[in-house]
Amino acid sequence: MRADAFLAAADLLPLADLATLAGEGGLVVVAPHPDDESLGCGGLIAAARAAGRDVRLVVVSDGCGSHTHSELYPPARLRDLREDETRRAVTVLGMDPGAVTFLRLPDAHVPSEGRRAEDAAAAIVEAASACRASAVFVTWRHDPHCDHKAAAAIVALARKNLPAVRIYEYPVWGWTLPPETEVGAAPEGLRLDVSAFRATKAKAVGAHESQTSDLIHDDPTGFRLEPEMIDRLCGPFERFVAIRG
Known part of the structure; x- marks a missing residue:
């Protein structure tokens, strides 16, 4: 399926409540970079808390x-x-900052296999055990960023030690893919209505000032999130693609 058709279908996934989406246990969100958690799962986190x-x-x-x-x-x-x-x-979203684990793998060089990837997978399993997780959420494997792909691969490594835990992937950069990109079968999964938490999510995204403002003003090549992208991801729904088997 083409990327444009896949993402359009993701926008039409069935709506579900939190329990239907994530089961009755805790949740683990895996973010390739600081800010992906707010962009892709800010509403989910706020609703869960x-x-x-x-x-x-x-x-x-x-x-x-x-x-x-x-x-x-x-x-x-x-x-x-x-x-x-x-x-x-995460404090804005209702989380205890102590519930965050920073693995500090090198940005743009996150491994998808080997010892460091296995160690990262073990850290995810540990987080899941600590909160008795019923669901884990990670970036979409087709997001056009190497670290997003690697994060999905690391969760795939962790799966063997996450029996009965639901795995979902959330798109962040997917909408920047060339529309004709082939991304596999049509999406399965669910959408969560996060309209009650839109303002909270937007505030959480804004807390990443280095990515949303001119805070770091001495690097003309520095990254900055475009307002259009923030608006796209801070709508009334979040989309979660189910990973089976």
Whole structure:
């Protein structure tokens, strides 16, 4: 199926409540970079916390690839900034910042196999065990970013140790794929109505100031989220593609 048709179909997936989507246990969200959790799953996290669910976040990369030419924010300082932004964002969403695990794998070079990938998979299993997870959410395997693909591959490695845990993938950059890109079979999965949490989600996204503002102003090549993308992802629904077998 072409990417444009797949994503259009994802926009029409059946609506479900939180329990139907995620079961009755805790939730683990896996984010390739600091900010993906808010962009792709901010509404889900807020809804789960409002319902009293235990939510754990695993951030895979160090996020140091967003501003590689900044003298004000060399890699270690940028990493610390982005981790602080993530803690602020999840606090907005209702999470305890202590429920975040930062794996600090290299941005743009997250491995999808080998020892470091297996160690990352083990960290996800540990988070799932800690919250008695019934569902794990990770970025879509066809998102056009190497770290998003790698994060999905790491969750696939973890699956053998996650019996009876539902696995879903959430698109973040999928809408930037060339429309004719082949992405496999039509999506299965569910949508969650997050309209009650749109303002909360937008505030969480905004907490990632290094990615949404001119906070880091000395790197003209630095990354910045476009308002159109934020608007696209902060709508009334979040889409979750079910991964079977």
